[in-house]
Amino acid sequence: MFSCSNEANKDQDVAEVGETKQVKAPKPKVISEYEMTLSDYVFERDTVRKGDFFGSIMDRSGVMPGKVYQIIEGIPDSLFNFRRINVGRPYTLLKSKDSLETAVGFIYEHNAIDYTKVFFGDSIYAIKGKKPVTVKQKVATGVITSSLSNAIDEAGISYGITSRFADIYQWSVDFFRLQKGDQFKIIYNEKFINDSIYAGVESIDAATLKHKGREFYAFNFLVDSTVGRYDYFDEEAVTLRSFFLKAPLQYSRISSRYSPRRFHPVQKRWKAHKGTDYAADTGTPIWSTADGTVIKSSYTRGNGNYVKVKHTNKYTTQYLHMSKRAVKVGDYVKQGEIIGYVGSTGLATGPHVCYRFWVNGRQVDPYKQDLPDAEPMEEEMKPSYFEFIQPLKEALDSTEYIDLQEQV
Structure with missing residues (x-):
């Protein structure tokens, strides 16, 4: 026995004889990448194989040699050098979304961030682009137990920081004489593609190295906006750069x-x-x-x-x-x-x-030897420098050093 409500629902579920139920087709998924809508094309992702060159990739995609010649001649090296396609680099092939699926575009990734889009459908042209990158500032500290590279690793910092950190202090600190128990603090920036994919170290904004009981501060400051040149100075605006490097090779x-x-x-x-x-x-x-x-x-x-x-x-x-x-x-x-x-x-x-x-x-x-330093900071720049480094120095000073005992 059924209740009234159940009978009503039952009646609603039964279609009349000859009636066709209308089912809505799901909307196609929109895929956006490289500042374009990839789903407007039939697209294929691949990587450059050993022995590949632009012509061979195009040949596999049905592009005739004459068309390949037009593409290469029509795009200057300053936009895309077709001779510099490297093994292992990803690329995306774009094809028309019709029954012919004609190749109309080629997107080449030079690295994790930079890419070039080459179009050769109705017209031939190229566009350089960059994947959206987020820069995140981080603060880290560590202590030397055996070597700088090991200390960087133990602190959970990207290995790419090691050489950059050594470069900052190569004029003022003898890395061959670092001692067990020397400590450091770093404020650095890392790059992330689409806010999630790690893309390497952007820069080191500030650092301090405690060596033999003395603190060596370093702050990255724009000294020439015309050419975009940065350099490192200490808390007194004294350059860390010297006329001579401390060593003729990466520290060993x-x-x-x-x-x-x-x-x-x-x-x-x-x-x-x-x-x-x-x-x-x-x-x-x-x-x-x-x-x-x-x-x-x-x-x-x-x-x-x-x-x-x-x-x-x-x-x-x-x-x-x-x-x-x-x-x-x-x-x-x-x-x-x-x-x-x-x-x-x-x-x-x-x-x-x-x-x-x-x-x-x-x-x-x-x-x-008492060797000469490089050129000092210009006096008129110092007020803006001290204003610039104040929050960075406060952030460094408020970060506690890691004790050697904590690493044991």
């Missing part, structure tokens, strides 16, 4: 220091060692520690492949035992420019660079 370890008397490992006799040896893997880039002109780029039985750079009438540096030289006599090199690569040529027992330093024609220990 010092295997032998400048000494008036050292037992030579190859010649097996006591003699002066008028250089500082930095042990590193073969092929590690060696850079000039200051601007200057190459006055020697040669090979000798003792030095192996070596380069000598004259910086001023007062200062000269030399770099020995290279596996390969990257400059020639007469070249002008900038501070930090690669001049060769670590090797073990000449009288060497293992891969390293022997770094030698002259002052007024006399070889000296660079670590015992």
